[in-house]
Amino acid sequence: MSPALLEVENLCVQFRTEEGLVRAVDQVCLRIQAGETLALVGESGCGKTVTSLAIMGLVPQPPGEITSGQIRFEGRELLRDRRNMRRVRGRQIAMIFQDPMSALNPFLTIGQQLTEPMRYHLGFSSSQARRRAVELLEQVGVPDPRRRLSYYPHQLSGGQRQRVMIAMALSCQPKLLIADEPTTALDVTVQAQILALLAQLQQKRGLAILLITHDLGVVATLAHRVAVMYAGRMVEQAPVERIFRTPLHPYTHALLGAVPRVDGVPAGRLATIGGEPPHLAQLPPGCAFHPRCPWAQESCRRQRPELEWVQADHARACPVDWRRQLTSAPHNPEPNR
Numbered sequence: 001m002s003p004a005l006l007e008v009e010n011l012c013v014q015f016r017t018e019e020g021l022v023r024a025v026d027q028v029c030l031r032i033q034a035g036e037t038l039a040l041v042g043e044s045g046c047g048k049t050v051t052s053l054a055i056m057g058l059v060p061q062p063p064g065e066i067t068s069g070q071i072r073f074e075g076r077e078l079l080r081d082r083r084n085m086r087r088v089r090g091r092q093i094a095m096i097f098q099d100p101m102s103a104l105n106p107f108l109t110i111g112q113q114l115t116e117p118m119r120y121h122l123g124f125s126s127s128q129a130r131r132r133a134v135e136l137l138e139q140v141g142v143p144d145p146r147r148r149l150s151y152y153p154h155q156l157s158g159g160q161r162q163r164v165m166i167a168m169a170l171s172c173q174p175k176l177l178i179a180d181e182p183t184t185a186l187d188v189t190v191q192a193q194i195l196a197l198l199a200q201l202q203q204k205r206g207l208a209i210l211l212i213t214h215d216l217g218v219v220a221t222l223a224h225r226v227a228v229m230y231a232g233r234m235v236e237q238a239p240v241e242r243i244f245r246t247p248l249h250p251y252t253h254a255l256l257g258a259v260p261r262v263d264g265v266p267a268g269r270l271a272t273i274g275g276e277p278p279h280l281a282q283l284p285p286g287c288a289f290h291p292r293c294p295w296a297q298e299s300c301r302r303q304r305p306e307l308e309w310v311q312a313d314h315a316r317a318c319p320v321d322w323r324r325q326l327t328s329a330p331h332n333p334e335p336n337r
């Protein structure tokens with residue numbers, strides 16, 4: 001296997017809150033190769049954004065704390081090497097944030113915010129950077145881009161702000177793009193345009209993408225592999241085809257199982273599953289999913305399953321052979337591929 005562009009090993013991030021210690025990310029491992037898209041999916045609050053903030057060195061500390069783990073980019077440690085992190089962040093690894101407003105500075109114009117990183121990281125002159133900024137805004141579908149450069153973020157619609165942030169993230173030609181719900185505020189046409197742009201950058205420049213989304217159509221369009229998180233932990237990782245066809249964790253099955261499919265392509269958002277995800281400060285003993293799992297056994301209530309590689313490219317954290325009983329679980333129909 002070729003060396004990964006990004007390697008995350010046993011990453012643990014916790015927050016001290018009034019309700020107790022929240023283990024937002026617990027022993028998470030993932031790898032992304034150049035030119036690859038890894039989709040990170042799971043219900044709200046399972047730790048997707050915190051994982052990506054840790055990769056960017058942006059976990060708010062305090063209340064957050066990275067208690068253990070390694071994050072390597074091109075083989076070099078980021079977590080314990082602040083200089084390397086500063087060199088890489090924004091240039092080699094860029095992020096599209098889930099909330100565009102919090103990522104844009106309300107006091108600076110779009111033009112200032114778009115050109116500054118290109119001048120700092122790429123040594124562009126201001127006119128070079130402005131020209132490139134106009135090109136980037138055009139690529140992400142912002143109308144009348146020259147005029148928009150003098151606007152402040154509040155003068156743009158939510159969808160336009162999101163597109164500006166995508167342009168900012170792409171401005172320094174990163175090797176890895178972390179995209180946290182990149183197309184949620186966008187209408188279908190613009191969404192398709194952005195996804196096509198990302199796919200094109202991937203083909204042309206080998207851009208790697210860590211894609212966080214609730215939209216299965218986006219997963220099916222862009223992802224090569226899928227990583228599934230539940231309550232701060234990784235519960236399954238596999239190539240996208242395998243995840244849709246033969247998920248090996250009951251949680252993945254539940255998340256994808258109820259999805260309508262058109263011509264074999266999954267569509268719509270991730271399914272809603274019965275019961276609530278547990279509070280991360282009060283996890284149940286054993287497997288965190290057992291209270292919602294139709295196949296839970298006695299051992300699941302006691303022992304927390306480790307993530308195991310059952311094939312070279314397929315890992316799961318569930319030792320139960322539940323797929324054999326699939327037909328006898330009426331509320332979780334087999335995906336009708």
Ligand SMILES: Nc1ncnc2c1ncn2[C@@H]1O[C@H](COP(=O)(O)OP(=O)(O)OP(=O)(O)O)[C@@H](O)[C@H]1O
Binds near residue numbers: 017022024048063280
């Ligand atoms: N600054 C913070 N202080 C305290 N707890 C936090 C903080 N940031 C995140 N958390 C907790 O960490 C957990 C994981 O949050 P995270 O934002 O990563 O979820 P997510 O998977 O991105 O969810 P969503 O799909 O809603 O974006 C949550 O329980 C959240 O409450």
Ligand SMILES: [Mg+2]
Binds near residue numbers: 049050098180
């Ligand atoms: Mg999030």
